[in-house]
Amino acid sequence: MALQILLNALALGAAYALLAFGFVLIVNATSAVNFAQGDMVMAGGYVAIAVASIAPMPGIALLPFVLVAMIVVGLLSSLVAYFPLKSRPPVSVFVSTIALGIILQNTVNVLAGAAPRAAPALFGDGQLAMGGASIAIQSIAVIGVAALLIAGQWWLFARTAIGRALRATAQDRVMAEALGIRANRMIALTFGLAAALSGAAGLLLANTFFVSPSDGTNYIIKAYISVTIGGWGSLTGAALGALLVALFEVAYPQIPILIGLTESSTAVTQVVFSQTTGTILLYVAVLIILFVRPQGIFGELAQRRA
Amino acid sequence: MALKLSGMGALAALAIGGLIAWPFVFSSSYDLRVFTLAGIFAINTLGYQFVFGHAGALALTQGTFFGLGAYIAGLTALEFGWTFAETVLLAVAGPVMMAVIIAAPVLRLQSHYFALATLGIGQVVLLVAIQWEPLTGGANGRPGVPGIELFGAPALRGIWLAAFVWGITAIAALIAWQSMRGLVGRAFAVARENDLAALSIGIDIWRLRWIAFLWSAAYAGLAGALYVRTVKVISPEVLEFHIMVAVLTMAVVGGRTHVAGAVIGAFLLVHLPEWFRGLDRYYLIAYGVVLLMAIVVAPNGLVGLAQDWMGRRRRAKPPAIPVVTRRTTRRTDGREPASLQIENISMAFGGVRALNQVSLRIPPGEIFGLIGPNGSGKSTLINCVSGIYAPQNGRIMLGDRDLMRERPHAIAKLGVTRTFQNLNLIDQMTVQDNVAIARFAATKAHFFRDLYDVRSRRLGQARDEAMQVLERSGIAAYAQVECGGLSYGTKRRVEIARALALAPSLMLLDEPAAGLSSAEQRELADWLQDIRTDGMTLVIVEHNMGFLMPLASRMACLDHGVVITEGTPAQLRAHPQVIAAYLGNEAVIA
Numbered sequence: 040m041a042l043q044i045l046l047n048a049l050a051l052g053a054a055y056a057l058l059a060f061g062f063v064l065i066v067n068a069t070s071a072v073n074f075a076q077g078d079m080v081m082a083g084g085y086v087a088i089a090v091a092s093i094a095p096m097p098g099i100a101l102l103p104f105v106l107v108a109m110i111v112v113g114l115l116s117s118l119v120a121y122f123p124l125k126s127r128p129p130v131s132v133f134v135s136t137i138a139l140g141i142i143l144q145n146t147v148n149v150l151a152g153a154a155p156r157a158a159p160a161l162f163g164d165g166q167l168a169m170g171g172a173s174i175a176i177q178s179i180a181v182i183g184v185a186a187l188l189i190a191g192q193w194w195l196f197a198r199t200a201i202g203r204a205l206r207a208t209a210q211d212r213v214m215a216e217a218l219g220i221r222a223n224r225m226i227a228l229t230f231g232l233a234a235a236l237s238g239a240a241g242l243l244l245a246n247t248f249f250v251s252p253s254d255g256t257n258y259i260i261k262a263y264i265s266v267t268i269g270g271w272g273s274l275t276g277a278a279l280g281a282l283l284v285a286l287f288e289v290a291y292p293q294i295p296i297l298i299g300l301t302e303s304s305t306a307v308t309q310v311v312f313s314q315t316t317g318t319i320l321l322y323v324a325v326l327i328i329l330f331v332r333p334q335g336i337f338g339e340l341a342q343r344r345a
Numbered sequence: 346m347a348l349k350l351s352g353m354g355a356l357a358a359l360a361i362g363g364l365i366a367w368p369f370v371f372s373s374s375y376d377l378r379v380f381t382l383a384g385i386f387a388i389n390t391l392g393y394q395f396v397f398g399h400a401g402a403l404a405l406t407q408g409t410f411f412g413l414g415a416y417i418a419g420l421t422a423l424e425f426g427w428t429f430a431e432t433v434l435l436a437v438a439g440p441v442m443m444a445v446i447i448a449a450p451v452l453r454l455q456s457h458y459f460a461l462a463t464l465g466i467g468q469v470v471l472l473v474a475i476q477w478e479p480l481t482g483g484a485n486g487r488p489g490v491p492g493i494e495l496f497g498a499p500a501l502r503g504i505w506l507a508a509f510v511w512g513i514t515a516i517a518a519l520i521a522w523q524s525m526r527g528l529v530g531r532a533f534a535v536a537r538e539n540d541l542a543a544l545s546i547g548i549d550i551w552r553l554r555w556i557a558f559l560w561s562a563a564y565a566g567l568a569g570a571l572y573v574r575t576v577k578v579i580s581p582e583v584l585e586f587h588i589m590v591a592v593l594t595m596a597v598v599g600g601r602t603h604v605a606g607a608v609i610g611a612f613l614l615v616h617l618p619e620w621f622r623g624l625d626r627y628y629l630i631a632y633g634v635v636l637l638m639a640i641v642v643a644p645n646g647l648v649g650l651a652q653d654w655m656g657r658r659r660r661a662k663p664p665a666i667p668v669v670t671r672r673t674t675r676r677t678d679g680r681e682p683a684s685l686q687i688e689n690i691s692m693a694f695g696g697v698r699a700l701n702q703v704s705l706r707i708p709p710g711e712i713f714g715l716i717g718p719n720g721s722g723k724s725t726l727i728n729c730v731s732g733i734y735a736p737q738n739g740r741i742m743l744g745d746r747d748l749m750r751e752r753p754h755a756i757a758k759l760g761v762t763r764t765f766q767n768l769n770l771i772d773q774m775t776v777q778d779n780v781a782i783a784r785f786a787a788t789k790a791h792f793f794r795d796l797y798d799v800r801s802r803r804l805g806q807a808r809d810e811a812m813q814v815l816e817r818s819g820i821a822a823y824a825q826v827e828c829g830g831l832s833y834g835t836k837r838r839v840e841i842a843r844a845l846a847l848a849p850s851l852m853l854l855d856e857p858a859a860g861l862s863s864a865e866q867r868e869l870a871d872w873l874q875d876i877r878t879d880g881m882t883l884v885i886v887e888h889n890m891g892f893l894m895p896l897a898s899r900m901a902c903l904d905h906g907v908v909i910t911e912g913t914p915a916q917l918r919a920h921p922q923v924i925a926a927y928l929g930n931e932a933v934i935a
Contacts, residue, residue, distance in 0.1 A: 071457070072457035072460070072461070119637065120637065123641045124640065124641060127644065129457060130401075130403045130457070130460075131640055131644065133403055133457050133460055134403070134593065134597060134636070134640050135636075135637055135640050135641065137590060137593065137636070138594075138633045138634070138636035138637035138640065139633070139637065140633075141587075141590060141629065141630075141632060141633030141636065142630055142633035142634060142637070145627075145629040145630045145632075145633065146630055148626075148629075149626050149627060149630070256464075256468070256586050257468070259461070259464075260461070260464060260465050260468055263461040263462075263464075263465065264465070267458075267461075267462075271458070313476070315472045315473070315475075315476045318468075318469065318472055319469050319472065319473070322465050322466070322468070322469050323469075325462075325465065326447070326450045326451070326462070326466075327450070329450045329451065329454065329458075329462060330449060330450035
């Protein structure tokens with residue numbers, strides 16, 4: 040049981056981490072928040088469903104389609120919602136990406152309908168017997184694919200020339216431009232990569248948890264909570280935050296079972312250990328973190344230059 | 346000017362006339378209902394303008410406060426049979442209480458941190474409303490909420506309901522307009538445009554934000570109560586994010602800071618789906634497109650466009666010849682020049698030590714010069730004294746007060762003011778108003794006082810006082826010019842005048858002579874000498890030795906965050922380490 044919960048949490052956390060990476064990459068590159076980042080998860084899920092409806096194939100084969108389509112979506116979204124506003128206060132970009140999210144969400148709603156849909160599993164729906172417990176292949180596959188994507192992301196940023204240019208742009212755009220880096224292209228590319236990572240999370244999540252057009256808001260809050268816990272602007276922090284959020288979400292409703300309360304499952308325990316109560320507690324925890332330690336659990340306090 | 350104003354006035358009269366005529370032309374019960382809803386959303390948007398427009402904070406709670414007000418009004422009517430007046434009181438009080446509670450953790454967060462934190466709170470409230478099924482009816486909600494009844498009369502309907510709601514909208518708009526047209530409104534503008542400038546003249550930007558947040562909650566609660574009593578059903582729909590997006594869109598499309606913007610935005614966007622009914626399922630996409638286009642093309646909304654078009658924003662031409670007739674007057678505010686004692690302060694940014702165990706004594710009534718190469722920590726020191734940075738240790742004593750215990754705006758109120766190396770003026774405001782807002786703290790301008798100060802006496806008084814300072818500073822001729830159109834040298838003067846308007850006892854000037862011509866520098870030096878004789882302590886950070894040497898009675902030289910020497914100007918000029926710091930070690934070795 041505990042192993043099953045741990046694997047489920049890891050799978051969910053890995054998907055959240057991809058989403059949170061997308062969020063952090065854009066914050067670092069532009070110091071603006073892309074509110075539509077949650078909708079990118081949703082869009083990725085629907086790209087997978089759309090492709091699979093034309094040519095049925097397992098989820099793992101859909102991944103390249105999702106990545107490419109989402110890079111395009113990301114580039115386009117930077118063109119309509121970021122570049123026209125890049126010299127305005129960051130709040131303008133926040134508003135424009137809210138608009139972008141509305142457009143994405145309702146376009147999908149018109150095309151595919153409001154009902155939740157499921158994407159194909161990565162390899163199959165089977166279960167794996169492991170020491171008495173049975174474990175969903177999908178969970179393991181999700182963890183594996185997410186790990187590969189995270190590794191790929193790390194390799195791109197740490198080991199390639201384009202990654203260095205991306206990091207230079209994020210650190211100091213003016214300086215990067217002075218050194219001959221085309222900062223605007225790098226920022227557009229960052230939007231593309233961020234959308235691709237979040238879209239991949241959509242593919243990974245849309246089998247177990249389904250996907251519906253209005254999911255974006257929920258996901259952007261998850262990304263925000265992960266990043267708040269982990270420390271703004273840190274990729275490692277975001278990943279740790281995402282894992283903590285997922286662990287809490289998966290494990291919290293299972294607490295009565297884990298501590299052996301199954302038989303005496305009363306109305307009270309049902310309410311106390313419901314998904315809703317869990318979400319509320321998680322959010323209260325975030326508010327407390329913001330109040331006590333605004334730089335995040337793993338973050339370092341940065342003072343603003345005057 | 347009179348002609349231009351009457352142009353704006355005519356436009357406003359036309360709009361109000363149109364609003365009054367509307368329900369008589371479009372008088373079907375369906376049209377009246379849509380019109381009534383427009384009035385309700387106008388109230389909510391008026392509220393949102395406090396926090397989003399005036400305070401400039403992207404709160405995503407307006408929909409939540411609205412929904413909470415709706416639930417409170419609906420449930421108290423259903424459960425306890427409360428009258429409309431009773432439910433409204435609680436529907437306003439509830440969101441305000443919630444605003445007070447959540448303000449503590451979230452209000453200090455910067456822009457998007459704040460937005461996302463407030464969004465999450467909304468999601469939690471929505472979840473609770475759906476889950477608490479016995480009371481709220483869960484996802485389906487509860488029907489049968491009574492209409493708006495007054496004094497035991499039957500519930501208002503049709504045109505009477507529309508008139509009642511729009512009557513309240515008019516009152517709400519009037520209150521919003523009155524509260525922001527005086528000194529408080531100007532203080533909000535400064536806090537929004539330039540928080541450092543606001544803090545430097547004693548404006549408590551967090552308090553302003555807090556007040557705006559509470560008012561937006563109150564308006565939202567009122568709108569929510571009207572809404573639930575109009576649609577007569579209470580359901581989680583009122584808490585969903587699209588309400589928040591609608592209000593945000595209304596504020597952006599109409600204009601963020603002008604009451605007309607809220608009314609126009611709400612009127613247009615509530616009617617938009619009716620007018621574009623042909624779009625059918627696509628209208629929500631159109632909504633997103635409208636919001637996106639508005640923020641890109643017309644960031645100040647339709648009202649901003651109208652103002653541009655009417656030419657009200659056309660900048661008056663600065664007078665060709667500067668009139669320099671400075672007058673020296675002994676200060677009459679009873680403040681004495683203050684002494685400043687800095688004891689062992691250190692300030693590090695990450696691994697960089699910007700200040701290392703710095704100690705300085707500056708006696709009252711002295712002009713103290715602070716020199717040092719770029720990056721030596723001079724500006725950091727000023728930022729520490731004015732409270733923008735918190736040093737990691739040590740003490741900063743103004744007389745017998747420890748400034749390190751005070752917040753930046755409080756330090757300004759204690760009589761410590763400053764100017765900035767990179768000029769922090771509000772370009773869209775006139776010179777006179779830029780200086781007048783420095784009187785905000787001193788005139789005890791208060792949100793509620795400005796509400797009943799119907800003739801804006803306080804603003805008039807502050808402007809008079811500003812005018813006196815401008816005359817003393819020799820820039821009275823520029824009073825009505827917008828700061829954005831001024832020359833660099835004049836901007837410097839305005840900034841010093843703004844600092845003087847605070848009647849400080851200690852003034853910190855960060856490179857005041859930078860960018861000035863030699864004639865302007867001489868004039869500035871004379872002026873600063875006069876200011877000192879008037880009764881003030883001055884700390885001047887400067888690179889320009891020719892300017893500073895004759896002016897300062899004592900000086901200190903900073904290098905790499907350490908005071909390398911302190912003494913008279915002559916002593917400093919001869920000090921080998923000062924020469925080394927300025928010319929580089931190689932020069933000394935060679």
